[in-house]
Amino acid sequence: MSSLDHAAVQHIHRDDYGSRMGMWLFLFTELILFGGLFIVYAVYRFTHQQEFHLAAQELNTTIGLINTIALLTSSMTAAMSITAMQKGNIRFAKGLIWMTIGFAFVFMINKYFEWGAKIHHGIYPGSKELLAKPDGEILYFGLYYVMTGLHTLHVIIGVIFFLFILRQIKQEKIQPTKYVRLENSALYWHLVDLIWIFLFPLFYLIH
Amino acid sequence: MSDQHHEETHIIEYGQYVYIWLGLLAFTGITVTVSGINLGNWTIVIALFIASVKSYYVLNYFMHMKYEDKVFKAFIFTALLTFFIFLSFTFWDYSFAR
Structure with missing residues (x-):
């Protein structure tokens, strides 16, 4: 009897706790990745205060604000999708995941136009116009492109995660009693939101 | 012993998320408003403080x-402490290098 039980436990081995822990450990490596960039930002802002202020005037605060709202809202729908899954409301959970993806697209489309306008004005890494500017402004835009670019890459990866989750829900690999992958994808998504919480004031709100 | 963590699922209600979301939006509003006021070096301090609260x-x-x-x-404490050490040592190093 006990050996049978043991075999059964072996067969359906799963460890949601360990799974979440692994995700958190990964998120800390992300903290170090972005943290390093934030430190570079901090030092250069400290050494080139005036030029950072001047360069930041070029950014569109409204676009930044819309993207902040989009990410905060998508974070909420991602978190809610777990509640829906826990309550067994799979349809609603899927709807909330689609909403999260929708907000991610709002973010990316905004970013596309924002970068497009900058590039159109000749402000992109290595451009003649940018290189003619003072050092501080070159540093500011270099950091702007690297940090928001790396962040947007995370948004894209987050969307891929959620599409994968939707597929697994359809295949019933994710169920109301078994949803740690949804939790981990949501954790990843919240990290993307967390980083933006700091990027927004640091790049868009220097006046 | 170590694998005795209890897997009791805590369900957070939709309404609670809405409250948190409204709070986050309000804090965003405050950050944007404050950034428009010239407070010198305090602007960045306030912005980072609000970002931390969020x-x-x-x-x-x-x-x-x-x-x-x-x-x-x-884990979180250790990770944030590590980041803080990196940050403070960088500035420490920087202020002596000048």
Whole structure:
């Protein structure tokens, strides 16, 4: 009897706790990745205060604000999708995941136009116009492109995660009693939101 | 012993998420408003303080950290401490190098 039980436990081995822990450990490596960039930002802002202020005037605060709202809202729908899954409301959970993806697209489309306008004005890494500017402004835009670019890459990866989750829900690999992958994808998504919480004031709100 | 962590699922209600979301939007509004006022060096201090408050709510509620084991909290503490050490040593080094 006990050996049978043991075999059964072996067969359906799963460890949601360990799974979440692994995700958190990964998120800390992300903290170090972005943290390093934030430190570079901090030092250069400290050494080139005036030029950072001047360069930041070029950014569109409204676009930044819309993207902040989009990410905060998508974070909420991602978190809610777990509640829906826990309550067994799979349809609603899927709807909330689609909403999260929708907000991610709002973010990316905004970013596309924002970068497009900058590039159109000749402000992109290595451009003649940018290189003619003072050092501080070159540093500011270099950091702007690297940090928001790396962040947007995370948004894209987050969307891929959620599409994968939707597929697994359809295949019933994710169920109301078994949803740690949804939790981990949501954790990843919240990290993307967390980083933006700091990027927004640091790049868009220097006046 | 170590694998005796209890997997009691804590369900956060939709309404609670809406409250957190409204709070986060309000804090965003405050950051944008404050940035328009010239407070010198305080502007960045206030902006980072509000960003930290927002992070606190995202971490605890959206990311369910409030309902996780102590080990997870110890992890976060260690990670943030590491980041803080990197940050402060960089500035320390910088201020002596000048």
